[in-house]
Structures are given as C-alpha cells and as structure tokens.
Amino acid sequence: MKDVLILGIESSCDETAAAVVKNGREVLSNVISSQIDIHTLYGGVVPEIASRKHIEKINQVIEEALLQAKVALQDIDAISVTYGPGLVGALLVGVGEAKAIAYAAGKPLVGVHHIEGHIAANYIEHPDLEPPFLCLVVSGGHTHLVQAQDYGSFEVIGRTHDDAAGEAFDKVARAIGLGYPGGPKIDRKAKEGNQDAIEFPRAKIAGSEFDFSFSGVKSAVLNYLNQCEMKGTEINTADVAASFQKAVVDVLVSRAVAAAIKLGEKRIAVAGGVAANSSLREAMQKECSKAGVTLYYPSPIYCTDNAAMIAVQGYYEYMSGRRDGLDLNAIPSLKIGQKNIVSSKK
C-alpha cells in the first residue's frame, strides 16, 4: 500500500511547530520553535507576543520539517492543523497557514483538536496501542479523564472545575520563585525536597468522583508561604515543591486508576505537558501495576506541545474521510469530540 504522509502544524500556545508523519505512527520530522525565552520575561505567555512570534517563525518551521523529512510539499497527502482550543490569535496563524498551503498545493485539509492530538501522541512510540483506552490529559490549560473509544471518538468522564494541573504547577512555581514554565522546574526542585514535609489538601468534588480541583491546593501553598513570611520562618522551597507535587500527583493517579477499575479499562495513557512529570510517571506506574492496568506515556518531547501529535491525529481523521473546507476557523474553546459539528464536512 502507498505510504500516507501528513504535514502537521501546531501554533495554539507558545510553540510554533511542524512535523511530517508517515502512516500515522512514524515521525519523519518534528520541528519545534519555542517562545519560552521571551515569555519568561513576563512570567507567563503573553498572547499578543505569541501570535507575532508564530507569524515570524511558521514558514521557516514548516520548510525545516519538510527538509528534515526529505519530502517535498507535493509528496504530502494532507495538511493537518490545530484549530482549537488555544489562544485565538495564535491558533489563527497556524490555521491561516494551513489553509494557504492546502489551497496553493491542492491538498486536503484536516483540522485537529489540540487535546485529541495530545492523546494521539501516545501512538507514536507504542505500536500496540489502539483505542479503546482511558486517557488522563494533563496540560497547561486542561485536565481531563477521557475515554478514547476510537481514533476519532472521545467521551470526557472527568474534568477540572477550576485550574488545570499544569496551571497549578506554573502558579506555584512563580510563587516560590522558580519562574516560568513551572512544571519542569518544580519537577527538578522536588527531587531535593521532602514530599511529606507539608500536608497540602487533596480536593474531592462531591458527586463527581472523576472530577478534579486544583485551586485549593494552589491557595494552600500561597497561604503557607504567607504564614511563613509573617512568622519569619525560613521557607524550604524544595520541600514546598515536593509536597505540592505529591498532592497533585496523588489526586491525578487515584482518580485515573479508580476510573479504569470502575470502567473495566485495562489500559491508561497519560498525555499533555504534565505527563512529562517524573513523579507522576513513577506513581502512575506503581498504581497501574497494582491494579493490573497497562500504562502508556509519550517521551517528554511528545508530551509538551508539538506538531507530530497533530499529524498523527490528522492521519486517523484523514483516513476516516474527514475533511475541512477553506472555511475552517480557529475555535479557542473547542470541546473534545465536537469537530464534526463545528467544521464543514466534505
């Protein structure tokens, strides 16, 4: 059978990325231009700057992805692009670019949901993984427990009621002076600390056993820091990082494994930037082994934002016949599993 090559484009937040993926699972190139350095100056992502930087970089990143994959644009079977959720100005750069290329080169266009892309990142290094499975999606903007019923069919069974897990990591990191982006910095700092030093709360949501809430633990850390300051007690940053991380990881792991047991799912995948967290991976592995559940997670480079995951998800949607027209628009608050409702089918 002829190989199918997908060009993926991702620009939903602060990474401008393009990738070429063969037959849905083989990454031929994965180019990421990060804007972290500039946003670090402001302590977080500045949407207007993100859009401008995407415009500056996107052509270069796409050319590099084709070059590294050793393919010409003519060889590509379809263009897939993240069209939501994310920052509207940032998304528009990728969507506009993808539409222009699709039109100029006469290629099919497939809009991809960013979070469904994160889930699909698990297929890259796990050839045996196929739906159905349960996925814990933990990123800077999202915390969801999702049943991936098929490559294009998803059911959300749990979600955060306030902050996303990654957002809590970023806010706590800022409060203890570690800077942006907080997740990897807390991950590193926590290794020097005692995770049992401070007892931070593990929130439960009454009546929704698979939902999450992280604003409580974040506030508890801020209160703890204030109290230390008022009393003149020295703050052990490593202990705060380790204890906070433990509180978040405990909740994520216990909800995900409980859901798998209740729903009879034998496989859990983890996805999104926070899936790169070493303590989360370790704790998930331990609890999954106990419960007889197989755990999957991508390498860190495929956990954080990248375009290979968008090309992978784009491949499965392309193969199922889904196409978008040139009326495809950026949808900042796109819901999981809503694609076919909002974009035109051809």
Ligand code: KG4
């Ligand atoms: O998936 P992602 O790259 O972007 C979104 O779609 O949001 O996730 C970014 C988030 C940030 O909040 C970042 O702090 C967090 O993932 N993150 C981590 C780690 N690496 C990235 N959080 C905890 N531990 C890490 N090692």
Ligand code: ZN
């Ligand atoms: Zn993401």
